[in-house]
Amino acid sequence: MTQELSLVSAARTRAAELNELFATCDCLVDAETMQAVYARLADQITHVLHDRLPVVLAVMNGGLIPAGALLSRLNFPLEIGYVHATRYRGETQGGALQWLALPQIPLAEREVLIIDDVFDEGVTLKSIAASCCDAGATRVWVAVATNKVHDHKVSDFLPDFVGIDVPDRFILGEGLDYNGFFRNVQGIYALPQEN
Numbered sequence: 001m002t003q004e005l006s007l008v009s010a011a012r013t014r015a016a017e018l019n020e021l022f023a024t025c026d027c028l029v030d031a032e033t034m035q036a037v038y039a040r041l042a043d044q045i046t047h048v049l050h051d052r053l054p055v056v057l058a059v060m061n062g063g064l065i066p067a068g069a070l071l072s073r074l075n076f077p078l079e080i081g082y083v084h085a086t087r088y089r090g091e092t093q094g095g096a097l098q099w100l101a102l103p104q105i106p107l108a109e110r111e112v113l114i115i116d117d118v119f120d121e122g123v124t125l126k127s128i129a130a131s132c133c134d135a136g137a138t139r140v141w142v143a144v145a146t147n148k149v150h151d152h153k154v155s156d157f158l159p160d161f162v163g164i165d166v167p168d169r170f171i172l173g174e175g176l177d178y179n180g181f182f183r184n185v186q187g188i189y190a191l192p193q194e195n
């Protein structure tokens with residue numbers, strides 16, 4: 001077999017494995033419900049931020065999909081940027097937060113809205129919000145598509161806008177990945193529970 005053919009064959013095998021895994025996942029929130037969640041979140045954000053010229057920062061990579069869904073529903077002046085901070089890196093347990101990209105837009109004397117896919121333990125968003133404050137933001141707001149319900153959150157920090165509560169399971173879809181895959185899936189799914 002040529003090298004190209006063996007790469008195609010390996011990709012096919014991996015795709016089949018991923019499809020098989022996805023078929024065993026539980027749908028926690030369907031695609032239609034997520035659209036309603038984004039619409040409600042966008043209304044709440046608009047109510048608060050419509051005249052504050054915010055800088056809106058997507059948290060890459062997972063915040064990309066919710067940020068896109070929300071931004072297309074925000075009809076007021078704002079600037080768009082991103083930060084990239086990660087602590088799961090393809091794993092199902094989080095580690096130390098690693099910064100890959102700082103905000104490009106100066107945040108001094110600006111209101112900032114950070115958008116991410118999940119508020120799990122909260123380490124990521126608490127740290128990103130603190131770094132925006134350190135950069136001189138006058139007020140930092142945080143919006144998340146999902147909030148995981150459990151009792152091991154960081155202290156003294158909560159998101160301002162929460163889409164929908166989900167149980168304490170490893171989830172994927174709407175920006176959330178499993179080994180880098182499934183971020184593009186519409187709706188929120190959970191890996192099968194171990195018995």
Ligand SMILES: O=P(O)(O)OC[C@H]1O[C@H](OP(=O)(O)OP(=O)(O)O)[C@H](O)[C@@H]1O
Binds near residue numbers: 090116
């Ligand atoms: O509340 P926490 O427990 O800190 O976890 C939440 C963070 O974990 C995920 O990012 P991840 O580190 O997987 O990076 P990614 O978005 O690039 O996949 C997710 O997108 C959040 O940013």
Ligand SMILES: Nc1nc2[nH]cnc2c(=O)[nH]1
Binds near residue numbers: 120
């Ligand atoms: N993909 C994914 N990333 C996360 N980061 C924190 N919690 C989760 C989760 O449940 N799924």
